[in-house]
Structure formats: C-alpha cells, structure tokens
C-alpha cells in the first residue's frame with residue numbers, strides 16, 4: 246500500500262487506519278527484554294531470545310526432535326491416555342478437559358516418550374508439555390514414564406527426561422500422587438542395572454514432579470532461570486512468616502545451593518548431554534554388557550532382564 250497518494254495534483258498522506266502492515270505470526274515479543282524477534286530466527290535459535298537469552302517454553306515434540314540424532318525417534322506408548330477413574334467434575338467434567346487438551350495441543354498426554362539415539366547412544370527420552378493441563382502428572386504420565394524406564398532396562402539404554410510440570414493432576418486425586426512412588430521405584434531398579442538417568446529441569450518444574458523423579462537424576466541439569474520448586478513462594482512465605490530471597494526457586498539459586506549439578510543453555514543442551522552420555526555410557530565405567538550397545542543390533546547378556 247502506498248504511504249502517499251496523489252489527489253488532484255496534491256500529495257496527501259494515507260490515513261493511519263489505512264496504513265496496515267500485517268505482522269502477526271511473523272514477529273514475537275520477548276517476555277524478558279521486550280525486543281521483537283523474527284519468529285523464524287527464534288525457531289532456529291531453539292526458542293531462545295538472541296538479545297537476552299530468555300528461554301521460551303518448548304513443546305514436548307520439539308524437545309525430543311532437538312534431542313535425538315537427526316531429529317529422529319520412535320514414539321512409545323502413545324496409546325496410554327488418562328481415563329477418569331474418579332468421574333471427577335470441577336468447572337467441567339475431567340473427560341471433557343482431557344479431550345479438549347488433546348484437541349488443542351495435538352498431544353495424547355502431558356508427556357511424550359520415545360526411543361532413539363543421542364550421539365550414537367541408545368536413549369529413552371521423555372518430554373513433558375505445559376500446554377497439556379499444565380503438564381500435570383496423572384496415571385497416564387506416570388505409567389508412560391515408568392514404561393520408558395522399563396524399556397531402557399530391557400534394552401540397556403540411558404533415560405533422559407525433560408520435566409515441565411505444575412505438579413500432580415488434581416483430577417485424579419491419590420492415583421496421581423501414587424505415580425511419584427511408582428516412577429521413583431522404577432528409577433531405583435534402573436540404578437541397580439548401572440544405567441544412567443539424566444534429569445533436565447525446565448521452566449517450570451514444580452510440585453509432585455520435583456518431589457519425585459525430577460530430583461533423582463544421576464545428573465540433574467536445568468535451563469537458565471527455570472522455576473524449580475515444590476510449593477510456590479507465596480505459600481512458603483505465609484508458612485514460615487519470612488521474606489524469601491530474590492531469585493528463590495530459580496535454577497541459579499538452586500545451583501549455588503547444591504541442589505542441581507549444572508545450568509545449561511538450551512543451545513548447548515544436546516552437545517552437553519552427548520558429552521555426559523559418552524562418560525556415563527562408557528563400558529569401562531558401567532557394566533560390561535553396556536559395550537554391546539555400540540551397534541544397532543545387540544544382544545542383552547544373559548544375566549540382565
């Protein structure tokens with residue numbers, strides 16, 4: 246559209262309401278620094294602001310694609326979805342809430358699990374998604390993660406889980422809390438088999454997820470400035486009647502207090518994980534049968550299930 250037009254020999258400016266440039270779906274505003282970011286560039290930078298390194302939230306499928314070699318992996322247990330054992334109704338029936346979340350996100354559940362290779366190592370990866378009922382952990386999320394760990398034990402691979410969760414899924418009551426123990430028990434069995442679990446904490450990792458598997462990693466890493474905690478700061482302040490320090494429950498605070506091992510920028514995450522796997526999956530360090538992982542075809546030694 247021209248910004249000036251000729252009218253009877255005179256040049257007349259175009260009125261503001263006519264001067265429209267369509268920019269929706271092209272630019273995104275950074276929530277941290279306010280800069281406008283070209284969407285395509287933001288995608289290339291793995292959804293990290295090029296000006297201030299703010300980490301935008303990433304969906305589960307994107308996470309796994311960025312993790313596995315050539316973005317290739319095989320999804321596991323996609324058929325495991327939540328039912329409604331308590332026939333729970335809050336502002337709407339729980340079954341409707343699940344169906345709505347599935348339609349809106351294209352995800353079957355709040356976690357996606359997959360098998361693939363990372364830096365050539367056999368990896369069983371899981372990624373949670375905040376867009377699916379706040380990344381809450383119900384029976385299906387617990388079951389999928391437990392099965393992921395069991396797959397890893399059976400095929401002798403490493404487990405990597407990207408946590409992003411508001412906590413347990415309230416609509417499933419105690420059944421959702423039970424998942425904390427179930428996943429933790431599976432991780433204990435994984436450890437007995439000398440197979441590593443890398444836990445990656447992303448913004449936000451809270452509630453029952455923090456209180457169980459997310460903090461049980463052999464290696465616990467977090468993305469910069471991720472909120473990681475059990476109860477929210479307001480609840481804690483009211484309980485202990487004290488003002489909490491600035492940046493309380495952010496990954497930087499957790500690192501300085503020895504709660505996590507490292508903070509890793511998302512753009513460095515894959516090489517960092519590969520380096521960790523090179524070390525953790527080294528047959529000289531783990532059990533002798535791990536050496537068989539190097540080829541695509543391998544046989545699990547008789548003494549391992």
Ligand SMILES: [Zn+2]
Pocket residue numbers: 275276277278279280294295296297298299
């Ligand atoms: Zn920014």
